[in-house]
Amino acid sequence: MSFLMMHPAQTTSVLRMDGIGMRFGPVTVLDDVSFDLRAGEVHVLAGENGAGKSTLIKILAGVHRPCGGTMTLDGCAYAPAGPNDATHRGVAVVHQELSLIPAMSVADNLFLGCERTRGGWVDHASQHAAARRALAGIGLELDVTRAVESFPIGVRQMIEIGKALAHEARVLVMDEPTSALNAQEAEQLFALVALLKGRGCGLVYITHKMEEIERLADRITVLRDGRRVGTAPRAELPMERLVEWMVGREVGERFPRHAPHAGEELLRLTGFSVFSGGRSARPTVDGVSLTVRRGEIVGLGGLQGSGGSELMGGLFGAYGARTSGTAAVRGRAARFTAPRQAIRAGLAYVTNDRKASGLVLDQTIVFNATLADLPRLSPFGWRRPRAERAAAREATQPLQLRADSLDMSVGALSGGNQQKVVVAKWLRLGPDLLLLDEPTRGIDVGAKRELYSLLNAWTARGMGILMITSEMPELLAMSDRIVVLHRGRATATLTAAEATAERVLAAAMGQGGASRVTEATQS
Amino acid sequence: GKPVEQAAPATPAAPRAAKATYTIGMSQCNLGEPWRVQMNADIKAAAEPHPELKVVFKDAQNDTLRQRAHVEEFVSAGVDLIIISPKEAQPLTEPVAKAYQSGIPVIVLDRAVLGDQYTCFIAADNRKIGKAAGEWIKQALGGKGKVVELKGLMTSTPGQDRHAGFLEGIAGSGIEVVFEADMKWLEPDARKEMESALARFDAIDLVYAHNDPGAHGAYLAAKAAGRDSSIRFVGIDALPQEGVAYVAQGILAASFQYPTGGQEAIATALQILKGEPVPKQIVLGSRLFTKASVAAGGEDLP
Amino acid sequence: MTDDRDTAAMGFAGRVFRWLGSPTGRACLALALVLLVGFVFHADGAFYKAGTHRDALRQTSVYGILAAGMTLVIVTGGIDLAVGSVLALVSVCFATLTIHWGWSAWAAVPLALLIGALCGGASGLAVASWRVQPFIATLAMMALARGLAKYASGGMKVSTAVQEVDGAYRYVAVPAVFRAIDTRILGDNVPVVTAIFAVCFGLAWLALARHRWGRQLYAIGGNEEAARLSGLPVVGAKFAAYVASGLFAAVAGICQAAQEQQGDPEAGAGYELLAIAMVVVGGTSLMGGRGGLGLTLIGILTIGYLEKILSINAVPEAGRLMLTGVIILAAVLTQKRGR
Amino acid sequence: MTDDRDTAAMGFAGRVFRWLGSPTGRACLALALVLLVGFVFHADGAFYKAGTHRDALRQTSVYGILAAGMTLVIVTGGIDLAVGSVLALVSVCFATLTIHWGWSAWAAVPLALLIGALCGGASGLAVASWRVQPFIATLAMMALARGLAKYASGGMKVSTAVQEVDGAYRYVAVPAVFRAIDTRILGDNVPVVTAIFAVCFGLAWLALARHRWGRQLYAIGGNEEAARLSGLPVVGAKFAAYVASGLFAAVAGICQAAQEQQGDPEAGAGYELLAIAMVVVGGTSLMGGRGGLGLTLIGILTIGYLEKILSINAVPEAGRLMLTGVIILAAVLTQKRGR
Numbered sequence A: 001m002s003f004l005m006m007h008p009a010q011t012t013s014v015l016r017m018d019g020i021g022m023r024f025g026p027v028t029v030l031d032d033v034s035f036d037l038r039a040g041e042v043h044v045l046a047g048e049n050g051a052g053k054s055t056l057i058k059i060l061a062g063v064h065r066p067c068g069g070t071m072t073l074d075g076c077a078y079a080p081a082g083p084n085d086a087t088h089r090g091v092a093v094v095h096q097e098l099s100l101i102p103a104m105s106v107a108d109n110l111f112l113g114c115e116r117t118r119g120g121w122v123d124h125a126s127q128h129a130a131a132r133r134a135l136a137g138i139g140l141e142l143d144v145t146r147a148v149e150s151f152p153i154g155v156r157q158m159i160e161i162g163k164a165l166a167h168e169a170r171v172l173v174m175d176e177p178t179s180a181l182n183a184q185e186a187e188q189l190f191a192l193v194a195l196l197k198g199r200g201c202g203l204v205y206i207t208h209k210m211e212e213i214e215r216l217a218d219r220i221t222v223l224r225d226g227r228r229v230g231t232a233p234r235a236e237l238p239m240e241r242l243v244e245w246m247v248g249r250e251v252g253e254r255f256p257r258h259a260p261h262a263g264e265e266l267l268r269l270t271g272f273s274v275f276s277g278g279r280s281a282r283p284t285v286d287g288v289s290l291t292v293r294r295g296e297i298v299g300l301g302g303l304q305g306s307g308g309s310e311l312m313g314g315l316f317g318a319y320g321a322r323t324s325g326t327a328a329v330r331g332r333a334a335r336f337t338a339p340r341q342a343i344r345a346g347l348a349y350v351t352n353d354r355k356a357s358g359l360v361l362d363q364t365i366v367f368n369a370t371l372a373d374l375p376r377l378s379p380f381g382w383r384r385p386r387a388e389r390a391a392a393r394e395a396t397q398p399l400q401l402r403a404d405s406l407d408m409s410v411g412a413l414s415g416g417n418q419q420k421v422v423v424a425k426w427l428r429l430g431p432d433l434l435l436l437d438e439p440t441r442g443i444d445v446g447a448k449r450e451l452y453s454l455l456n457a458w459t460a461r462g463m464g465i466l467m468i469t470s471e472m473p474e475l476l477a478m479s480d481r482i483v484v485l486h487r488g489r490a491t492a493t494l495t496a497a498e499a500t501a502e503r504v505l506a507a508a509m510g511q512g513g514a515s516r517v518t519e520a521t522q523s
Numbered sequence B: 001g002k003p004v005e006q007a008a009p010a011t012p013a014a015p016r017a018a019k020a021t022y023t024i025g026m027s028q029c030n031l032g033e034p035w036r037v038q039m040n041a042d043i044k045a046a047a048e049p050h051p052e053l054k055v056v057f058k059d060a061q062n063d064t065l066r067q068r069a070h071v072e073e074f075v076s077a078g079v080d081l082i083i084i085s086p087k088e089a090q091p092l093t094e095p096v097a098k099a100y101q102s103g104i105p106v107i108v109l110d111r112a113v114l115g116d117q118y119t120c121f122i123a124a125d126n127r128k129i130g131k132a133a134g135e136w137i138k139q140a141l142g143g144k145g146k147v148v149e150l151k152g153l154m155t156s157t158p159g160q161d162r163h164a165g166f167l168e169g170i171a172g173s174g175i176e177v178v179f180e181a182d183m184k185w186l187e188p189d190a191r192k193e194m195e196s197a198l199a200r201f202d203a204i205d206l207v208y209a210h211n212d213p214g215a216h217g218a219y220l221a222a223k224a225a226g227r228d229s230s231i232r233f234v235g236i237d238a239l240p241q242e243g244v245a246y247v248a249q250g251i252l253a254a255s256f257q258y259p260t261g262g263q264e265a266i267a268t269a270l271q272i273l274k275g276e277p278v279p280k281q282i283v284l285g286s287r288l289f290t291k292a293s294v295a296a297g298g299e300d301l302p
Numbered sequence C, D: 001m002t003d004d005r006d007t008a009a010m011g012f013a014g015r016v017f018r019w020l021g022s023p024t025g026r027a028c029l030a031l032a033l034v035l036l037v038g039f040v041f042h043a044d045g046a047f048y049k050a051g052t053h054r055d056a057l058r059q060t061s062v063y064g065i066l067a068a069g070m071t072l073v074i075v076t077g078g079i080d081l082a083v084g085s086v087l088a089l090v091s092v093c094f095a096t097l098t099i100h101w102g103w104s105a106w107a108a109v110p111l112a113l114l115i116g117a118l119c120g121g122a123s124g125l126a127v128a129s130w131r132v133q134p135f136i137a138t139l140a141m142m143a144l145a146r147g148l149a150k151y152a153s154g155g156m157k158v159s160t161a162v163q164e165v166d167g168a169y170r171y172v173a174v175p176a177v178f179r180a181i182d183t184r185i186l187g188d189n190v191p192v193v194t195a196i197f198a199v200c201f202g203l204a205w206l207a208l209a210r211h212r213w214g215r216q217l218y219a220i221g222g223n224e225e226a227a228r229l230s231g232l233p234v235v236g237a238k239f240a241a242y243v244a245s246g247l248f249a250a251v252a253g254i255c256q257a258a259q260e261q262q263g264d265p266e267a268g269a270g271y272e273l274l275a276i277a278m279v280v281v282g283g284t285s286l287m288g289g290r291g292g293l294g295l296t297l298i299g300i301l302t303i304g305y306l307e308k309i310l311s312i313n314a315v316p317e318a319g320r321l322m323l324t325g326v327i328i329l330a331a332v333l334t335q336k337r338g339r
């Protein structure tokens, strides 16, 4: 493995960016941004959604050409002609949006653009071996001949990291690498970061997770509205200051207090199973029982692939009739075979992949925000564009969506703002039971705080919430109860008071807490 | 060709004052078939010695509505005479009648329009030619034998007439049509269908194709199967570079000419423009090309 | 929201420039290009005559009807290759009903529409419920409908020459409905087929731009999974798009039969490509989720006028094909967008 | 990972079942379906004769060559509607060069290939560099190449009957290369065109499955943006796919000319739809990024045999079209996948 090669620890800058500017048409996205990266450090790039972080590193990666400023790499002028050039100069990037080709094999993806060839002919054998080795280096062992799309999203993210590291890298950039990883996988990644750091590699790390900044950062640079607010060593930047730098004002408590007001029972699952891979395959959700009451947030814990998403999808009717067991909503039997039925019964479902299953990217914010509410907004079938606009404005305002116009296409929004549009779409419906799968994936602290407050407001109004999150602090702080899944089975149900990170993790690994399975349906 | 005089109603167009140049609009229904390309070439060649004639060619690409637009365009452009080789009788009857009534003489070539609202209709008779082919085949096979019929597009009238005429021609003989298929006038399709016929029947005496490329395609199939010497091939159209050439090379046993009428159309046009009376209908004769007669330029069919 | 202010500040020139950069502006540029060709090569002034434009509209109406239905399908990310064959099948059936069986228009038109809707429905069933790729499902329907047309007509044109049992021909009158469709109205200015096209187009536009169903079609074309999870009736909406396309093809088939005064089992061959070209030259993407009927109208006019201009100039076949290729490409290049 | 253990535990029947569920298995099922029809309707045993199968392969070779090139384009998410026209253009040029101008095969074949590559290159340029939608770019090229073919041939077939200046005809011999291509080799068992198809197919397979370029094509079809981010030469690889398709169409054109012993400007009409149908019936998605030449081979055989079986049974045209439609749909339904 090339990245295992030793480098003497250095304190000089590997990479400098000076006065970088960037415009998309008339919109200035970056304005006079400077940034430097030392060998052997982890430099965290922080900022709100849309601050320009991804754009900055795309310039670094040779994807965009800046419209001003200079860059140096190892003291030499650096102006990558394209992604390939950047890779060859030793700049590896894990982009925020997965850049894997779903139908291609893992090995092919790892070596995309730099295939191991003899005179142009791909040497599959050596490529497979090299791919296996590269993945083993980050603690991943899988069949590299299988198509990437056959793996869950968390594994795909690890493959993506493996891809960046398959080549010798002086500078490694990771744009929100853990947004799709669970705690265990994140640990693996952190170990890897430490390893690379020790080898003298410079790391740029973008994240919205405070724990990660606290844990990994050597220095922090904060961007706001395309300008650099400042750079400081982590020790000199306490969390409150950092958040203030990012948001431009004080935000207050990270997890706002939340008084439980559990009311009538909204949802009761008994022995609920989902056969997402077809009836003949092993059920991905296997006899889970749980309840959600009005005014309550129930967290679903578990490792990647433990079946939380399938549970929600199955409940919501996304898998048609491929479910078994009983589900009751407000005491009435509810076996939905199409999302439409679930929506009519007062359910809403924010999926974990907004691009693939949440948004129509080509279309406007108005279009997306009103999509699920079409029947009400178009009496007798005829649409009323004014009412739609008003509805979209009303739905997005409390979420503080940052967009130039409601007629912007959603694809041009930053990831966090896209997520807000998805949430807005469902809130329009005023659902009784909200299914949230990774609702804070990729959104900034300010927006997270807003979302938490909203969750509290909604539960106060009597909504019930079932939430999957891979962020342990979020899970622990926001849930009134936590149901932990392991390989499709519920292994523990913990109240807020009982829950600790250790207990949740143990149950997620299939240990301990097993005795509590029988209590899963009680509360 | 042998013009056949008929008692035709008088043309409404009175003899016109002689002009320095005359524009003739020619609407061809489709230039995808060599035979129609030949028709245009014949018209062009016949008009060449007459510097006073200017012929404007349009191609309807096998689309009736386009051809109807041609006639309308010719009328609005004020041409002196229209020659049309219509794709369809029915739908073009009205536009042609309108042009005719507006005082523009119209010569209808090859396929008819309905009624009598045109100046002159020039055509050969497909049914007669099909019948002649049938009779020739009956004689060549001595009254019995196994025949493969490769038909032209059977939704087209020439295909239907060449088929019906052929059946009339062989009626009462011991000739058996063992395999028939629609090769849609196309040579590659004819070859494919012939290969299927060869696979099914060990004894085939003759192939009757509705056009010469079809017969040639069948010949190529038989040749690849090593059976070309035991089968005779008969086609229709006898264009100089196709059917006649194949007969001359000994590939086809016979080809029946289907004249384009291009030359006759220009001759008739000149008569009309000079104000001379013309017959309402001219039926073109056909010629038969066989090994024996090809060198002499074929023989007239009775 | 800042865009209102921006627009106000831009001034007129800036707004025109911005409009030229929009899909509609780009499509109009392509149309302008073609019309320019017409002004330069006016065929001794023929291009300046009102009749030429009236004829251009009449000729392009049948294609336009197909293109309007095709737009609905293409917006969902699908394609309908069967429209030309369905047109033929309907024209044959409609001619048989009215000419041979003497049905009145009130009975024959609904049945003809039903046949078109059934063909579209079959494609829609395959695409929406059985999840067959639209290209291949409608390719199969293209062959099937053509075969049915040939079968129903016995391989002959269904015209006013009716063959009796004894083999003799009897000529019947052209049905009144044929004459009614093949005339002009509004002071002899607007061909009835053009009026029919306008109505079809208006209905399709209303459905796509103003009805809930249109939204559903865009959402399906943009992201089918998101549409499904948002509770949209994906299967039904998609199915309906193909039914609509079949219905529009049936209307086109009736118009075609009326104009030809017969039912032709070979009619409409290649019309599907022309209709698709009209939609795409307008700027609607074959990937689905974008575009609309406004753009399609510009595309219909662009290709319709291109044909007319080449025709009045009597450009020979070879040159016509080459020019068509070059001009379509030039038209699309003014739009410069792709997959 | 658990799947290895799963497979081992499954046993033979399980593995067969799993294979039948794979794209290849599904495609083979469709082929088996068609062959079954052949066994049932064997036309007095004609289906059991070796000659029938040899002929089926010969007949389908030209389509097969087109389908092989088409696969490369479709894998990128594109489409090439121009192959039929390019085939015609090349067949006309090749016939003119060899028959009329008397060039030797060594000079004529490379020039013919160059013409095909140029046509493909023009489409490729429009698609890859100018980002025109493949459907419309190749539709324009379809018209352009057909026009060129008609222009180059003067609208007539280029055959061994050569017209002299005085209008008389002179007959020249069929060029040796025509005869060489239109024979059989390996003990009179394998038609040369089938061998040419096999070579073309092999080359395309190698390129797609074993060469770096093939990886690039899949990546572009799968996610063009990701391919660009990974530094792939997206424009060049796409361009090359269209050039390859043009080259394959040129090879098909040469084969067609040799088999017809003439160059026909009308040749190849509709072949593009057949070639696309072969690719899709095999199971390659028109969305790009999936499928491959193995599947295309099955698709080629499926449609080739379907044609042959309908032909030996002398099914009339109407029935043939209907059956083709139904069987294509049935074949694809055994695969049940789509956008």
Ligand SMILES: Nc1ncnc2c1ncn2[C@@H]1O[C@H](COP(=O)(O)OP(=O)(O)OP(=O)(O)O)[C@@H](O)[C@H]1O
Residues within 6 Å of the ligand: A024, A027, A029, A047, A048, A049, A050, A051, A052, A053, A054, A055, A056, A096, A412, A413, A414, A415, A416, A417, A442, A444
């Ligand atoms: N291709 C583009 N065209 C136009 N605007 C763009 C484009 N890419 C990004 N932007 C805009 O640039 C701004 C910065 O986006 P960027 O993706 O860099 O934000 P970010 O800091 O990475 O946000 P997040 O934390 O949500 O990922 C946003 O306002 C976004 O809308």
Ligand SMILES: Nc1ncnc2c1ncn2[C@@H]1O[C@H](COP(=O)(O)OP(=O)(O)OP(=O)(O)O)[C@@H](O)[C@H]1O
Residues within 6 Å of the ligand: A149, A150, A151, A152, A153, A154, A182, A276, A277, A284, A302, A303, A304, A305, A306, A307, A308, A309, A310, A468
């Ligand atoms: N497309 C697919 N094909 C085959 N198996 C799949 C596919 N998608 C998911 N799986 C399998 O389904 C199971 C659940 O996967 P998934 O990662 O979606 O679970 P999850 O509950 O969403 O996990 P988390 O919520 O922690 O992200 C895993 O065993 C995974 O391998």
Ligand SMILES: [Mg+2]
Residues within 6 Å of the ligand: A053, A054, A055, A096, A175, A414, A415
């Ligand atoms: Mg970002």
Ligand SMILES: [Mg+2]
Residues within 6 Å of the ligand: A153, A305, A309, A352
């Ligand atoms: Mg998940």
